[in-house]
Amino acid sequence: MSRRRVRTRRAALGLAFTVAAVTALSGCSALGSDSSDGASNGGGNLEKPKIKVAILPTVDTAPLWLAQDAGYFKAEGLEVEAIVAASGQAAMTKAVSGETDISISSYMPFFVAKATGAADLQLVADATSVSPKSVAIVTVPNSPVKTVTDLGNKRIAMTAKNTASDLLAKSLMKDHGVDINKVTWVQMPFPNVGAALQSGQVDAALLPEPFLTQTAKTAGAIPVIDVNTGATQDFPLSGYGSTRKWVQANPKTLAAFQRALQKATSEMNKDRSKIEPLLVKYAKIDEDSAKLLGLPSFGVKLDPRRIQRVPDLMLQMGAITSPVDATQMIAPQTD
Template sequence: MIVPVLVSACSASGDNTDNPASGNGLERTSIKVSILTTIDSAPLWLAQDGGYFKAEGLEVEPVVVASGQAALTNVISGNTDIAISSYMPFFVAKATGTADIQLVCAATSVSDKSFAIVATPNSPVKTIFDLAGKRIAMTAKNTATDLLAKSLMQDHNVDSTHVNWVPVAFPNVAAALTQNQVDAALLPEPFITQFAKTAGAIPVIDVNTGATKDFPMSGYGATRKWVQANPKTLTAFQRAMKKATSDAINNRAKIEPLLVKYAKIDEDTAKLLTLPAFGSELDPRPIQRVPDLMLQLGALTTPVNAASMIAPQPPA
């Protein structure tokens, strides 16, 4: 879920003294947020372009990064205040003691046809039972593409230990499939729709089944120190995101132009692709599924309590 780049500054966000709050009572009136140029970021773009942040007295500067890990690194270093990522890096940071991360709001969960294992018609992979012993593209070990594929295989009693996992960035998967470098790949949108057109890729199995049905995919995080120092600023951010997310859910037409503008998805694909399940509110019960799956599959070596990582949420 990574590609084109928006131009934005990457200097350190600094402390409160170089960002004096105005009469609205916020600790900070300007913050930086590490984002990815993916569908997951669409509600933030809507909040920015639609004036939802401005209505809360907040100016948000998006800082585009290439991965969730890079987004997390920016937050840990203080270069940005908040970051969007798949949940995996947040839980790894917590489990390893790298950073005390708080989840500040949700972003997306898996929906029907928004994430799938795909293959080309000439691939030996026709069903999930064909995956054993084959070459499967993933972005990196212990990422969502790795863990969700393994979970799907486990659900169907397919041995994932004999799979040849091949690291391939999402934009390069179509070429890897057509040039017979891999037999299958686990992809999110918009790549499912794009590669159906460019490589003839067809779904083998939808991720939104079994143990990964409605699986939480991404959210926004900040350090506990920042959350505790900026409670009013955080609440303003959360309120704006809640409104933008609600509008994204209820009016797809507001999202499609933003996917073209910021994610550089062509208009036809933006109209055809399946959106993930957007959501801004954090419920510890479904979120706990993420560290539990990571622990089960060896991406974590110690349990993590998701509820302890959820920052204060704004009143309903």
């Protein structure tokens, strides 16, 4: 592949995972449970001192959990109630419908909604990007797949068409000269991939953490290729969004949310030990797995140029049919 083509694909790449992983958490988490105390500082200055955030019980949500447990939201005069959603799409839908004020999702549903006119959304905070060993195409030792070039004509698991597990796998394979049109794509949720690999139902799958580590433990899954390489290196995975109407009506509330989340993210980036207990407590990941996870990169602020890789890839791969300017979707960012 020419350097020009690689650069084009790299500029276009960016997509996050619609994670369909609801674990033992119920519909309303423990976040924001200390409502009797109210806000400690400046709650009266916020348009909405009590907000609901649709979340996923995954690694991506760790900064929000830290901001809650460490009292950063409360220090901003903000009380946060977390509502667990079944997927990124479901989380975004909760914000669009008004059931929650903000949601975390893979970036893709936000851009699909914008491109199709289904909703006028804004991105309010960054969450994660790919980092080494955080996302990989995997197989099992007895699979016929040994290298990325073996993926042609094979059965590969994905969560759904035009999700990250679909588009990122296809993009990575294209970069290595694999004919994706000859692949049999098998739709299934991430938690089912291990059993499917063991039984031979599929030959390979693209998995993010924590499913990468969990499937290695339960099914002996081994990496075929790390996604954090070449054209797929460092691309955006997930972020927080809300409706433009909510953002415009609640600028002080949004700024308080952003400040608390940024503080927690900065702390986590300096000290991994702050993350692991949160994964055990909220994502229900066992302690051994929490120590082994290849963590994604946690973003402190939204970078328009980086986020633009998401809709560019989606347009290139046919997930959307019209261009979307990411800059126009990014809400004001607090310092």
